Amino acid sequence: MTAPLPPAPSAADDNTSDNAHTGLRKGLTNYGDNGFSLFLRKAFIKGAGYTDSALDRPVIGIVNSGSAYNPCHGNMPQLLEAVKRGVMLAGGLPMDFPTISIHESFSQPTSMYLRNLMSMDTEEMIRAQPMDAVVLIGGCDKTVPAQLMGAASAGIPAIQLITGSMLTGSHRSERVGACTDCRRYWARFRADDIGAEEIADVNNQLVASVGTCSVMGTASTMACLAEALGITVPGGASPPAVTADRMRIAELTGTQAVQIARERLTIDRILTADAFENAMRVLLAIGGSTNGIVHLTAIAGRLGFDVDLQALDRMGRETPVLLDLKPSGQHYMEDFHRAGGMATLLRELKPLLRLDALTVTGRTLGETIDDAGPGFAQDVVRPFADPIYPQGSIAVLRGNLAPGGAIIKQSAADAKLMEHEGRAVVFEDAEDLASRIDRDDLDVAADDILVLKRIGPKGAPGMPEAGYIPIPKKLARLGVKDMVRISDGRMSGTAFGTIVLHVTPEAAVGGPLAWVQSGDRIRLSVAARELTLLVPDATLAQRAQQTPVVEPTAERGYHKLFLQTVTQADRGVDFDFLRAAQTTGTTPRS
Structure with a gap:
């Protein structure tokens, strides 16, 4: 690590030394005269009451993603206060700034549609404004991925603060x-x-406080993955939003932000191939959201890494589900926190982890686990020898219906349906599903397979969480609780069932899913990792020729940008021009 930042020069100093690229001297507005640019910048910020002494400190940007539309971030004012306190205690100058805030249930057509926009907002505001490090405050499903994607592209020292889960x-x-x-x-x-x-x-009772979902949905998954990546302070994943523990984590985050600024511990030194492999292990062991794969793939892509889904599947065969949390288990996030949080889980997973991976504390993950001390009696994290599910929560499927891959959350599925062959009942899109799923004359039986098309990245657009296809009402009334369901979309991490997702390529761009018809036979074999449409290739080719796919288009704005540049699920559903120009490796590598 490099030496701490030296004292800052005076307001009129326009030298070209290394000091000219720190603090308020970073990224000067172009007026053609650097000295005047700094003079003018200081004049305006002094209008807010700052002194030269304050302005000579390391500047720590703090992303304020609070919004009245985002109850998952409802504790943002308290978090900001605590982070600022930590920054000032460590000798830094805190500067919070707003970005887009997206909430899962308040974003139309889906929050995933806006994730890339939030990542661009985050990246450009980090680049545009002077800061030596940035604290990213987020919690709701797509906000943490968006922030890490943006910060990874911006490249400066960064640290993540999770808003925390709600109470039950x-x-x-x-x-x-x-x-x-x-x-x-x-x-x-x-x-x-x-x-x-x-x-x-x-x-009235399901959401008892502000904060993110209290189960292992996407928000909790990303909180755990952020800590596994080493981008949060130790213990940063699990404290509930409204607790003193969460506020202390926020203060520690502010303090550590000053340290990584002084040491110039840039984000690329934290988010390495080893770090992503550790995150994959944790995703499998916590029964994490299937969305976690898409988000990790997108974050990794910003740093030039590709995620190998086949390697992930091999890891899953040797990484059991250890965390007894809904929907794969019975407990809630506040129980996980009382059980020791990620320290307890990482201690149990230690033999499978890349322990030399660096974290934002400057210590390795192995040192961080050792620093947490011995475990204690609890019943939320199972011993490695007594898991709640013998393999990782997510399996990767291949076959003629999904040549680019598909996934299933096997830990939340019905064991009796994971080896199944059935008749397809096809819905062409979300509107078709809504209009027919509850009709009494729908031709459907309990052993059929429900297929929903055109809810992928381009088809919907934004790959909504409509893959959790409801059980047809006529069957639900008869007591049917689960069916095999297949789509090119996503589902919430809080959902459960025998549901095949992320079928790639999607139907809207001409993937094989586009040509499935009601009455076709489909075979699912999770054990063999196969998803097979039992229709001859010649028949599919004939269908494609008779009804060619026309990809969706848009006339203007973000919608047009999205449809023209978004990638498929196996590439993270990111914009192609936002991925790193050069691929530097593949992760996981095992």
């Missing part, structure tokens, strides 16, 4: 929390097991 509620003496229980109660309502009064009552 209680409904008629039953503990409930968003959002696995949201789906469970809604399924009961659709099946007429409960009425309008009870569904309204539980609606």
